[in-house]
Each structure stands twice: as C-alpha cells, then as structure tokens.
Amino acid sequence: MSSSRQTDMHTVKDQLLKGYPAKVARKRTQQIVVNEKEGCDAVPEIVANTRTMPGIITQRGCTYAGCKGVVLGPTRDILNLTHGPIGCGFYSWLTRRNQTRPESDDDQNFMTYCFSTDMQENEIIFGGEKKLAEAIQEAYTLFKPKAIGIFATCPVGLIGDDIHSVAWKMSEKLGINIFGFSCEGYKGVSQSAGHHIANNQLFKHVIGRGQKPPEAEFKINMLGEYNIGGDAFLIDDLFKRCGIHLVSTFSGNSTYEDFENAHHADLNCVMCHRSINYVADMIEKKYGIPWIKVNFLGAEATAKSLRKIARYFDDAALTERVEKVIAEEMVNVLAAQAEIRARCEGKLAMLFVGGSRAHHYQDLLAEIGMKTVAAGYEFGHRDDYEGRRVLSTIKVDADSRNIEELTVEADPQEYRPRRSPEQLAELAVQGVAPKEYEGMMAAMDSGTLVIDNISQAETEKLLAIFKPAIFCAGIKEKYSVQKSGVPMLQLHSYDYGGPFAAFRGAVTFYRTIDRMIHARIWSLVKAPWNTQGKPTLDAELVCNS
Amino acid sequence: MLLRHTSTNVVERNALTVNPAKTCQPIGAMYAALGIHRCLPHSHGSQGCCAYHRSTLTRHYKEPVMAGTSSFTEGSSVFGGQSNLLQALDNLFTVYDPDVVAVHTTCLSETIGDDIPQIADKAREKGLIPAGKYVIHANTPSYAGSHVTGFSTMVRAMVDYLAEPSAAKTQAVNIIPGWVEPSDMREIKRLCWQMGVEATVFPDTSDVLDAPQTGEYEFYPKGGVTVGELKQTGSAMATLALGHTASSAAARALDTKCGVPCEILDLPIGLSATDRFVDALRRTTNVTVPQYVEDERGRVVDIVTDMHQYFSGRRVALWGDPDQLVSLTEFLVDLDMRPVYIVTGTPGKKFLKRIDKALDGRVPEAKVRQGPGADMFLMHQWIKNEPVDLLIGNTYGKYISRDDGIPLIRHGFPILDRIGHSYFPTVGYAGAMRLLEKILDAVLSREDRESPEESFELVM
Structure with missing residues (x-):
C-alpha cells in the first residue's frame, strides 16, 4: 500500500480516538494499530485481551458464554446444567448454530434443551448447593445422561457455592461423570477466559478416559471447529474422501465418547487457535500428539491444510487422494471465483469478529478480489494478532492470572511421541510447522488498520470514512451497520446461511457476498421523489373545460 | 425427533428447570428503557448480561439495540462496582450524549449490594452527569421475578424519577401499554387518536424498534416518550395501565406521587379486553366512541x-x-x-x-x-x-x-x-x-x- 495511504490511516486512527475521554483515548490508542510491517515479518505490537472500559459499547460477552456457549455448547450428549438465575441458561439455549447429527433416533441429544437451577433469592442468601445436587438428581432420573457438566454463573462464585464438590459427590452417587466449570461471567475480560476454563476441565475430566482406539489410518482430531451452520459436515466429508480418520472434533457435532478417545489420534489440527490452543498444548504434553494450525475457510487455505495433513502422514496413497479431491473440487471453485471476482474485485471489506474468524475470512474475501482494509478480534490475544512468537513476551495481568493454568506432564502409560523432534523439525522445513501460528497481522497488507475490541462509536466512524462494500461482525452490530447503508454479514451465525467451510462452503460464501453487495434493494433505499434532486412537475396540466 | 427426551411420564421437579417459560429481569428493564427518547440503557454487571440482552432483543426486532455495560471484573465483584459505574457514566455521556441513562442491576451487582442512587449522586457531585441529563435506575436482580417484572420496575422508575406533580390537571391521559410490541404501542396511539383522546404512552418503543431503513443510521431513533412528556405524566387527568403484571406498579406510583388516579386493565388483546379498554377511554375522557x-x-x-x-x-x-x-x-x-x-x-x-x-x-x-x-x-x-x-x-x-x-x-x-x-x-x-x-x-x-x-x- 502506498505511503499516502499509510498517512491516511494515522489520520483515521486520530479520528477514531476523537471524542473519547482522555483515559479511554490513552488505552484505545494502543489497541488501534496501523499495520506497518517492517522487513519481512515484524508486525507492530497491539494491546489485546485487556479490560473493556465500562460504558464503552462493546461486542464482547462473558466467560460463561465462552465456556458453556462456545466450547461445550456443540456437544450433544453431555447434559449441560447452568447453575444460576434463569437468564444465562435461557440466552445460551439454541442461540448458536452448532449443528449436530445424532447417528440414530436412539442416540442422546440434549442440545435442544435448556437446563437450569433457576436460582432464587433464597439460594442466593442460604447457598445453592442443595438445589444444585437436587437438580442433578432430577436431571439424571429424567434423562439418564452419560455425563453432566455444571456451569457456574456470576452469583454462584460470589456466594461461594462449591460446584466441584457437589459434582464429585453426585458423580459418586450416580456413577456417571459429572464435572463443573467455574466460568462465572465476571472472570477474565471476555469470552476468551471461558474457552480456557472449558479446555482445562475437558482435559482434566474427559479426554483420555476412553479405551477405544479406532482402528484406522491417519487419525486426527479437529480442534476449534464448532460446526456453525454445518461447516464441520463439509470438512468431515473431505476427510472421508481423502481417507483421513476423524477421531474427535472439539466440539462441532461431537459426542462425549469422541472426547474421551481423543488421545488415540496421531495429529491435532487446530482451526480456531484462540479458543482451543490450550487443549492442543496439553494433549501434546501428556500424550505426545503434535498439533498444527489449519484453516478450512477459503479454497486455497483448505487445499493447503489438506496438503499439510498429507505431508505430516507422509503416505503416497494419501497424498494422491488429497490431490485428487483438491483437483476435483477446484473446478467449481475456480469457475465461481472467476464469475464473482468480475463483480467484486477491489471492493473494500472490514471484519471485526471472534478470535480467529476475522483472520480466516480474509482469505475467502481475497479469493474474489476484495480488500480487507480494517480488521480486528472481539476477544483475541496478542498471539492471535502478532503470532505465537510473542507468547513469551505477553505480560500476565490480574485478569489472566485468575484463570487456572494446568501443570501437565507426560502420562507414564499413554505418552507416545508420534513424531521425533528431528521429524518435527523436518516437517517445519516442509511448511508443516508444529505449534505455529503466525497471526492475523502478518497475513494482512501493510498499512491496513487493526483494531482490537472495536467499540460501537469506532464502528460508526469507520463506516462513515470508508463506506466499505461489506462489513462482517455479529448480531449486535448487524442492524446499525445495515441502517447506515452497508451490507453486514454475521460471522458468528452466517446470517443463518452457510456453511462456508471447505471448497463447497467457499463457493457459498462468494455467492453470499455477491448477493449482499449487489442486492437490488440498495438502489431503492431513497424514495424516488427524494432521489431526483430538485422536484419537477412531470405531468402536464390538462384543462378540460 | 428434536425433543427426543421428552416423555409422557410427568415427574414433579423441585430444583430443575427445563426449557423455561421466562427469562431474567434485566432484559425487561432494557426493553422498557428503549421506549424513552434518547435514552441509553445501562447494564450494571458483567459484560455477558448486556451482550445476551442486546443479542436477544436484536434478534427479536431485527433492529439495533444499544446499551452500555459496567464490564465487571473479578475485582469489581469483590470491591463493588462503584468505580465501574462512575467511569461508565462519564464515558456514556461523553461519547454517546444521551438525555437519560437508565441503569438496571443484575444478579451480580445485587448480590454485591451496589447502591445505584448513591453512586449516581456521587457521579453528579463529580460533574459526570451534564446539566439537564438524567440517570434513572431499576433494581432487577435476575434471581427474582422475570423479564416482565424487570420491565415493570423500569417503567415504575420512569415515574419515580421523572414524573412531576402538578395541582392543575390537563385533559391528557397516560397510557402504560405494558410489555407489548412497537406495533401495539402504535396501535394504542392510533386508537386514542381515533377516539379524540390526548394520550401520553410510556414507554413507547414505536419508531425506536421499528425504525425505517433510510441509509443513514440514527443512534437515537426518533421514537420514544420524551423526558418532557414523562415529566408531564404527573399533570394528566388519569392513567390507564394495561396489564396487571407489567403496568400496575408504575400507575400506582404515579397516583401516590402525583395524585393521578389510575385504572388497571387487562392488555387489550381480543374482543372483550379491547371493549373494556375502549370503554375505559370513553368513560375517563367523556368522549363518544366514534362509528x-x-x-x-x-x-x-x-x-x-x-x-x-x-x-x-x-x-x-x-x-x-x-x-x-x-x-x-x-x-x-x-x-x-x-x-x-x-x-x-x-x-x-x-x-x-x-x-x-x-x-x-x-x-x-x-x-x-x-x-x-x-x-x-x-x-x-x-x-x-x-x-x-x-x-x-x-x-x-x-x-x-x-x-x-x-x-x-x-x-x-x-x-x-x-x-x-x-x-x-x-x-x-x-x-x-x-x-x-x-x-x-x-x-x-x-x-x-x-x-x-x-x-x-x-x-x-
């Protein structure tokens, strides 16, 4: 990008900061960064994963949402019980689009249900443990689940209910696995803390309990793929055709038993780095399964990810199948790209969403020639922006410190390094670097704008300055953006469309963007009498006297 | 089957709620507050409450729903949310310039015991609330009542904070429409207009949550009852409150505070309830029901x-x-x-x-x-x-x-x-x-x- 554009971006940044109280501006100036890259890979530092200033209208949610809603929500046969007043359970009831497909009518599926202890004032005063134990008993009597997860909401932590001891006691009594998540909404600074808590408890209480190693070649886990709108179904289909065996997915279309047996895989593929990298790291330490970063959003990214998996397993037949699938799929993809690129080339896009989506979807937009001029995460950390190389330099603040870091050691029986250090080093040379994620900023053009935890006020200013062709964020932003005349695609729910993953999903995405940008209604927003400038009298006056 | 575990065997439950027929108080307070012109609802609690309420209201209306949050952290949960709310009020008035900030509490801030009026007083002392601007509040712990009672409490707060007593009464009638849709509030206003009744409807979310697409986003849409109108509710000749659960608290408060007599009616849904509403309008204002x-x-x-x-x-x-x-x-x-x-x-x-x-x-x-x-x-x-x-x-x-x-x-x-x-x-x-x-x-x-x-x- 030209230097004049870079200057412009600094002016834009100044405009975004204008109107804030000094304290807010001081903080925001470190979170709004012009992505001026030096040399080949150095990106500027950004402040991320810190508190939102009270009163600044934010996209962010809470720890409970990240834990119960995001990570555990997509699992169909764990009975997820919210311990707290009714709201938290109610709002997280079916509101994310995690599709699930039970194998038969007899299989358990609790995703359509909302379970809550519906705490009342009495329990706030005298404690809610008794009600929780009773609720677990009633849930067991009625539904006979294999496992029950308990999710703490804000007041639970405050009044000191010990959900973990209730879980343990009831587990002893009922003989099923019951485990708690201390994911009170006030912990951490966003959903992100909830992801970490979910990862920890899954690792402690579920992963590794299963004794059913699948008899298959090329066994992998997909981590951080939540099957929004059916994304995981498309990815699974690719794996089947390639002959890659999926042991488990965390956690789209998943089951409890899949989780229990995840440690039998030979490779972990991490899709959403932010929400699941903890589990990937812990599995590696305990069981010796390496992880690589993959991305199935974007045709090119999908092809690259499949090739990475093939290279990891280093099997000629597998590689051949992968290449065949890619070749087959790319025919349609290239045709769609050519058609839609002609209409979308050069148009501007902005993405402010998630902890990986704002990065991944840039690939899809680029495939139809669109330029991402500004992007940022809702709850990402510095490593999601700048890459994992900065991990050691991230300061642990009070908000992160209160999230437990598990100490993990190699399992005396089950630890089996799937690849030697030498093999891993060789893989890195071949472009299959284990444990590596370069972050969003490295992938963006120099001179673009990167904004962490964007506010409503900043969003409105960006729209006014750039008038982008498409804006991607979440439901809370959707209609204010569209009211200002810019089509807005929700990247949490895909506007109830999609799926957008893999090759077929990519084509659906191109067509979705094309449809939105070129909707005829945008030319009809103004009434005809307001679009013609000066009013004129078209009709002739006829006198019939 | 989608609800494959729902059997015919009804077992009495004491502790477990499954598929609730209610949600929590704060969302009702937020919805009510959106019915005041240039009002910014504010959720005093964790960020998630505000995000969930805004998301649900947005999905229901397919409209922007703006609200602030005190963004509690573990520290605020231990030491109280005063500094969060003070900072929030400063930021809200500086950045978004509302006429009213309507604060509602959550289970978190209620369990802590934050005293909102005391914090608002402090904010005023510190000059964080500009002259002519208002902060109103409702206590809406999520562990009591439901979304409907939260709505009711915020409507009552409109009266408690803003209605001004007046000895001289006008010909106007207050109508508290209850938790109904913007379309319903619009219809109540239309019915009053048809009957020749001068009415102040509060709250009023019409022209707020059904705003037209013009290509230009208005952070504060043109609808909503104004602060001036809310002040004058104390001079009205009478109040008709629609819906006992959602509207009676505000109507009674207005009677006590400003001596405006009230009649509490069922929501005018269906033939008989509408008959009673129309008849009450007729009796109260002494008009004839037009043909x-x-x-x-x-x-x-x-x-x-x-x-x-x-x-x-x-x-x-x-x-x-x-x-x-x-x-x-x-x-x-x-x-x-x-x-x-x-x-x-x-x-x-x-x-x-x-x-x-x-x-x-x-x-x-x-x-x-x-x-x-x-x-x-x-x-x-x-x-x-x-x-x-x-x-x-x-x-x-x-x-x-x-x-x-x-x-x-x-x-x-x-x-x-x-x-x-x-x-x-x-x-x-x-x-x-x-x-x-x-x-x-x-x-x-x-x-x-x-x-x-x-x-x-x-x-x-």
Missing part, C-alpha cells in the same frame, strides 16, 4: 360468526407472560376454543385467579401452572399425554410444533425466526382481526395439508 371504531369492532365479531366452526372446540396450549396469557385466554374462550394448557414462568399474585376468571368455568380440563416448575418441558409432557390443535407462544415452540405436528402461532417474547410482530399489532380490534386470521390460517392450512383427498375442500 368507525365500532365498525372495526363489528368486523371482528363478523369474522367470528362467519368462521365459528373452525374455532369452536379446538384445544390450545399457550405459554408466555401473564398479562398476555390472561387476555389471550379470554379471547380464546370468546371464540369457544379450549385453552387447555397455560404456562408462565413469571411469578406473581393473582395470575391464577385472573386465568380462572378468563376461563369462566368453560374449560374445566384446563391445566394452569405458574412460577417454579412451570416450564415448556412440563407443558410439552402434557401435550404428549393429550395433544392440542394449536400452540401459541414464542419461537421455542417450533421444536414442539415440528416434533408433534401441531401448528404454532408465534406470539410473545422472543420471536427469533419471523418478522411481523413489530409491524402488525395484536392489540385493539385491528389486532384481534390479525389474531383471528393467524388462528384460521394455522388451523385451515393443517386441514388442507392433512385431510384425505376426498374431503379436501375448495371452499372453507
């Missing part, structure tokens, strides 16, 4: 006499908010339908008595449940034991509808998968006609779909 209002009424009666056979005897399950359920039940009974299962998670006195009155002894088989244990799971179990012909309730009913092949009329909160509720009213005679059309459509479409070919009818 075109009576004609509208006549059209409602006409539809029912014409199509009575399709209403009569049909069994209906309904769930949602008490005020809505009371009026809907009465309307269904007027149609000779059989509202057999009635469920609300919202607690509150006299609901069962009011439902009893609405049923008028005509549906002895009716099962009614309220409060703890009154959830959609229980209702579904009843349906599994003895089916119904029609479901009336929020979007969550679509899972029962699909599993059991029962038509669903979406009514209440939230409706997440259809539009219409914010544009077309269900209150008043116009609303009654819309409900009749919806009921007939649901019932007859099913007959068309499922009847044997030989009895497939052209004319119905």
